[in-house]
Structures are given as structure tokens and as C-alpha cells.
């Protein structure tokens with residue numbers, strides 16, 4: 001919904017389509033998967049541990065209107081801002097730690113694009129639910145689970161609640177115990193679940209990063225539907241390469 005470090009805006013389409021009426025994203029961030037295509041029409045339940053991020057969602061789901069978003073001031077080059085919503089638009093591994101940010105042309109552009117995107121898509125999130133809390137507090141329901149934690153190799157970078165604070169052995173146990181359609185994202189050489197390669201992300205300056213997927217379906221959904229999903233997903237992801245472009 002907004003620019004965010006590690007968001008799945010470009011890669012969301014490569015994950016299996018949701019087969020349940022409810023999507024739970026226990027590591028919400030900017031919730032790109034729930035917003036993708038018609039996914040947003042489902043019952044969406046987000047959990048996010050960083051209160052500043054959860055507060056953005058509370059505002060978007062609650063008080064915000066397209067008019068209020070469009071009326072948010074633009075930034076000018078060199079201007080300083082202490083607004084967290086501005087700061088995350090820098091999309092750097094350290095943004096979460098900044099108290100103030102100085103507007104650069106890139107930040108200004110990201111903010112302009114994001115304002116327009118949020119105003120145009122706001123109606124999609126008005127029925128969503130957001131809870132500020134730990135992923136482990138998610139309801140133990142049979143649903144489509146889109147689990148996108150801080151990546152194991154990121155250490156203290158990226159988020160206030162970073163990889164360094166997560167117990168990945170416990171996360172693996174929790175992921176395996178989910179019921180329904182379980183999609184867990186990772187990158188690089190993560191090893192706490194039997195991940196398989198999903199796509200290669202092409203970043204700036206020829207940098208590449210490998211996206212990994214852990215996927216299982218267990219529950220009451222019709223077997224035929226599940227098989228079709230798995231087949232579609234496997235053929236769609238063959239030789240996938242995605243460009244890491246802005247909105």
C-alpha cells in the first residue's frame with residue numbers, strides 16, 4: 001500500500017493465489033500480497049509488531065479518506081521531516097532508525113507516487129483488520145497465511161523488530177503448525193524450513209537477490225482445487241525473473 005523496505009509489491013504475483021476466503025498476514029509491513037489483484041476483496045487480517053507501521057494501517061482503515069491523503073503536504077528538496085510515513089519512503093535498511101529525514105528527489109518522488117496510490121486504493125482496505133502485536137498472537141484459523149518475516153540473514157537491518165530478534169526455530173515450528181494454505185517467504189540461504197527457489201529479483205546496479213518459498217496446503221479445502229493451485233503455481237513460476245521497480 002505504501003513504499004516499505006522488503007515489501008512484496010513486485011514479487012507478490014509469483015506466490016500461489018489465495019484459495020481461502022480469509023488471508024492472514026502476520027508480518028504485515030505494507031501488505032502487498034493482500035492488496036494484489038482481487039485478493040483485497042477477501043477478509044484480510046494483518047498483524048504488525050512495529051506500532052508506527054500498525055498506526056499507519058489504523059489510520060488508513062479508519063479515518064483516512066482519499067481527500068485527506070491527497071491533502072497531505074508534498075515535500076520539497078532539503079526539507080526535514082520527522083513523520084514516520086515520510087521516513088519509510090526512503091526505503092533503506094536503516095529507515096526505521098531515523099528520527100528525521102531530509103527530503104531528496106527520490107524520496108519526494110516516492111512520496112508523490114505513494115500518496116496517489118494510497119488515495120486510489122484506499123477503498124480496498126476499509127474492511128481490513130489490523131492488530132499491533134507479535135505474529136504468534138494470530139488466531140489459529142484455517143486460512144491463507146502469507147508469512148513474510150524479516151529475512152533470516154538481515155541481522156539488525158530493515159526493521160525495528162528485526163531478524164536479530166526472531167527465534168527462527170520457533171518460527172519454523174509455528175509456520176508448520178498453521179492450518180490451510182501456508183505461504184512463507186524468505187531470501188538467500190535461509191534454512192529453517194525446506195524452502196525452494198521462487199524467483200530471482202533484479203535490483204539496481206545489476207544486484208540480484210534470490211526469493212525462496214515454503215508452501216504447504218493442509219485442511220478442508222477441496223482436493224481438486226488444491227491440485228490445480230499447485231500445478232498453476234509450478235508452471236507459472238518456471239524461469240521467473242522480476243525487475244525490482246517502483247510502483
Ligand SMILES: C[S@@+](CC[C@H](N)C(=O)[O-])C[C@H]1O[C@@H](n2cnc3c(N)ncnc32)[C@H](O)[C@@H]1O
Pocket residue numbers: 004005006007008009026027028029030031032033047048049050053133134135136148149150151159160161162
Ligand atoms: C518483510 S516485512 C513484510 C513486508 C510485507 N510483506 C510487504 O509487502 O510490505 C516484515 C514485517 O514484519 C514485522 N515484524 C517483525 N517482527 C515481527 C513479529 N515478531 N511479529 C509481527 N511482525 C513483526 C516488521 O516490522 C516488518 O514490517
